[in-house]
Amino acid sequence: MFWVNKAHAGNTFMPPQASNFAESVDTLYGFLYYASLISCILVIGGLIYFAVKYKRKTATDKTAYIAHNALLEFLWSFIPFVVFLVVFAWGWKVFYDMRNAPKDALEVHVVGQKWNWNFIYKSGRKSGGEFTVPVNTPVKLIMSSRDVLHSFFVPSFRVKQDVVPGRYTSLWFTATKEGDFNVFCTEYCGTGHSTMLAKVKVVSKAEYENWLENDPYKGLSLAEVGQKVYAGACIACHNTTDVKKIGPGFAGLWGTDRKLTDGSAVKFDEAYVKESIVNPNAKKAEGYENAVMTSFQGQLSEDEITGVIEYLKTLKK
Amino acid sequence: MSSAADRSKNYLNEESGLWSWLTTLDHKRIGIMYMITVMFFFLIGGVFALLIRAELFSVGPTVVEGAAQYNQLMTFHGAIMVFMVIIPGIPAFLGNFFLPLQIGAKDVAFPKVNLMSWYCLIIGAAISFYSLFFNGADTGWTFYTPYSIETDNGTILLVLGAFVMGFSSILTGVNFVATTHRLRAPGMGFFQMPLFVWGLYSTAILQVVATPVLGITLLLLAAEKTMGIGFFDPALGGDPVLFQHFFWFYSHPAVYIMILPAMGIISELITTFSRKVIFGYKAIAFSSVGIAAVSFFVWGHHMFVSGQSQLAGVIFSFLTMLVGVPTAIKTFNWVATMYKGSIQFQSPMLYAMGFLFLFTIGGVTGVMLAVMAVDVHFHDTYFVVAHFHYVMVGGTLMAIMGGIYYWFPKMFGKMYNEFMAQLSFLFIFVGFNVTFFPQFILGAQGMPRRYFDYLPAFEPLNRVSTVGSWLIGIGFLIGLYVIVSGMLKGKKAPDNPWGAKTLEWQTSSPPPHTNFHEQPVVTGGPYEYR
Numbered sequence: 047m048f049w050v051n052k053a054h055a056g057n058t059f060m061p062p063q064a065s066n067f068a069e070s071v072d073t074l075y076g077f078l079y080y081a082s083l084i085s086c087i088l089v090i091g092g093l094i095y096f097a098v099k100y101k102r103k104t105a106t107d108k109t110a111y112i113a114h115n116a117l118l119e120f121l122w123s124f125i126p127f128v129v130f131l132v133v134f135a136w137g138w139k140v141f142y143d144m145r146n147a148p149k150d151a152l153e154v155h156v157v158g159q160k161w162n163w164n165f166i167y168k169s170g171r172k173s174g175g176e177f178t179v180p181v182n183t184p185v186k187l188i189m190s191s192r193d194v195l196h197s198f199f200v201p202s203f204r205v206k207q208d209v210v211p212g213r214y215t216s217l218w219f220t221a222t223k224e225g226d227f228n229v230f231c232t233e234y235c236g237t238g239h240s241t242m243l244a245k246v247k248v249v250s251k252a253e254y255e256n257w258l259e260n261d262p263y264k265g266l267s268l269a270e271v272g273q274k275v276y277a278g279a280c281i282a283c284h285n286t287t288d289v290k291k292i293g294p295g296f297a298g299l300w301g302t303d304r305k306l307t308d309g310s311a312v313k314f315d316e317a318y319v320k321e322s323i324v325n326p327n328a329k330k331a332e333g334y335e336n337a338v339m340t341s342f343q344g345q346l347s348e349d350e351i352t353g354v355i356e357y358l359k360t361l362k363k
Numbered sequence: 364m365s366s367a368a369d370r371s372k373n374y375l376n377e378e379s380g381l382w383s384w385l386t387t388l389d390h391k392r393i394g395i396m397y398m399i400t401v402m403f404f405f406l407i408g409g410v411f412a413l414l415i416r417a418e419l420f421s422v423g424p425t426v427v428e429g430a431a432q433y434n435q436l437m438t439f440h441g442a443i444m445v446f447m448v449i450i451p452g453i454p455a456f457l458g459n460f461f462l463p464l465q466i467g468a469k470d471v472a473f474p475k476v477n478l479m480s481w482y483c484l485i486i487g488a489a490i491s492f493y494s495l496f497f498n499g500a501d502t503g504w505t506f507y508t509p510y511s512i513e514t515d516n517g518t519i520l521l522v523l524g525a526f527v528m529g530f531s532s533i534l535t536g537v538n539f540v541a542t543t544h545r546l547r548a549p550g551m552g553f554f555q556m557p558l559f560v561w562g563l564y565s566t567a568i569l570q571v572v573a574t575p576v577l578g579i580t581l582l583l584l585a586a587e588k589t590m591g592i593g594f595f596d597p598a599l600g601g602d603p604v605l606f607q608h609f610f611w612f613y614s615h616p617a618v619y620i621m622i623l624p625a626m627g628i629i630s631e632l633i634t635t636f637s638r639k640v641i642f643g644y645k646a647i648a649f650s651s652v653g654i655a656a657v658s659f660f661v662w663g664h665h666m667f668v669s670g671q672s673q674l675a676g677v678i679f680s681f682l683t684m685l686v687g688v689p690t691a692i693k694t695f696n697w698v699a700t701m702y703k704g705s706i707q708f709q710s711p712m713l714y715a716m717g718f719l720f721l722f723t724i725g726g727v728t729g730v731m732l733a734v735m736a737v738d739v740h741f742h743d744t745y746f747v748v749a750h751f752h753y754v755m756v757g758g759t760l761m762a763i764m765g766g767i768y769y770w771f772p773k774m775f776g777k778m779y780n781e782f783m784a785q786l787s788f789l790f791i792f793v794g795f796n797v798t799f800f801p802q803f804i805l806g807a808q809g810m811p812r813r814y815f816d817y818l819p820a821f822e823p824l825n826r827v828s829t830v831g832s833w834l835i836g837i838g839f840l841i842g843l844y845v846i847v848s849g850m851l852k853g854k855k856a857p858d859n860p861w862g863a864k865t866l867e868w869q870t871s872s873p874p875p876h877t878n879f880h881e882q883p884v885v886t887g888g889p890y891e892y893r
Contacts, residue, residue, distance in 0.1 A: 140736030201809025212597025
């Protein structure tokens, strides 16, 4: 019934199991589920049974005077207590494993900012909006935030950890299945919270080595580079159509005059786009007084910004 | 018994005019003013909830104007329902009216303070709503830093409003503690008190001890926001996790401020409508106090993935399990009370049974969330949203509705329309499950809370949930009709329509200004159905 763990029977309610933790969490969850189900049947069943059986028959019904029963009361205090202790200890055990990464885990830095995820590998390889890890290898994410609280959640891996400005937090997992898995931000972080998504791509070790060594922009035109950057950095707040998201939609903007909040106008050209990427709140367009954008200075290379500029030129209404 | 002349005067017609209400020191009139206020806030918070659900009916932006507006709706829905509806809902409204009546007192210990606490709520609420004219607030009701520090300034007003409303809660608590200790009728020891009084008493202690911490926290937040003093923002040398500790140090006990008096009401309803002595009076009474005490030490279970230390997490998880025990005991006691009873299905009893049904589901899912490894997956998803709605709406709100119908004849001297009240219950109960049960599944699948938009895979269950919210809306509209029409043209109520044993039923309906025509004297327990 419903969302109980049926890892072995094709359950559809928990997300797919794709990490070393998924099965141990789901087994514990399955135990809790059945214990809960039994408790609910006892309490709600008893409630309904008594309600039917002892329905008032006459206006002057006499009732039994049963004030308490020591044995019964002891049992229904003691049994839940024991069950609670068991699930507490069991939960601690699994949690302990979650919190202690193997020493040889592959380390990846994760930086959260409003409203995207950036991933930095030891080789210097960066990636935004998605990241790639090898299958069957312990991976440790070392996470920090450039602005407010975020939280890194991969449902299929059953892992989650808040990303806190001013300190480093971490989580680890061993992906057990190849494929793409969703990453959500689960700590409320403002307007773009629900668009702060990413993907983790789990690939074979060989593919991973290959990916890590390759220049991600090799063989791409500038506009194609820009499109890739857009998908990792800009997509949370900007549409490629002319529809407003949190910031303006990009289509048809190139070359037009933009009215600013102070009443002046500026041409939407290379200089304005670059300024808006590194110092976004200097010249805000009219209608976006309350929208706030985080600077991408240092996040995007000069080549990537050039790519974005060329990509924006291609977006027509 | 009292003469006919005495009985024509009661607290409702003793004086008349709006001014007599606004300056009244009568706990019953203040209770009624709270009732009207809370119902008004509930209406606003409810409309916000319906808008939220309407927006989530489909993927993509639909009903509201963008994520920013959605986040304000979400913030105000939470803040209104917590600070203006559920916290004052039972103690300040039903508690105000019935605590003195149930212990055979003429009024609360400090009637002027009682009136002042109502004004604190009104002023605080006015300040909170005023923030809507300053771009509102979009922090969620939890005001987590550092987001709350850098977002728009409307947040300060909402925080200030919550601060002022906190005083309302503290003053009510002080009043109830003093009243319970000092004003009991002759012969009423602590163990002759009705269990609703035990619930209110435990709650009052929590209100007095915990609420100041919220006040201090919110002041620190306001000081940081206006003067740039670094408590919580790491950019200023502060620690955002510290805010969470402070916040939940109040807000977790606050959960019990919301549920303990509800449990008290349920004890009254189950005994009366089963016409039977409560099973395990002392166990229920002590578990109220026990829950109140332990509830101070479990706040960290909101923070298993916040970055707090693993050791802290382990301790908080363990202590949370300890709170589960007295809660389970209470539930078993209520069901056992129905054994060999004579059960009558009037609408208050339907709400009490609805409470048991929903609260049990809320309770077992609460245990799941207290288990650390499982909480890592469920934390900040719709599973949590579903869980706390099962406890807060399925628990507290069900108890408020049951309490309103139960005491309606006493408060207004009139009966409500029983058929319509049962119809209202049916819509609310069914609608509630249709709305919130799918959210457990959504959460298990990984849908995070506070999302303006979601992945297409989540759409079908969100649609079911939204349809459920319409049923709840219809249910409460019928409920409003039942209450208003009962007040205006209900049949005259007898003094004790349910055959209950507690003291409030021994005076006339509605009670006179001084509550009792003669000083009641207590000779036995509150539930002596022999």
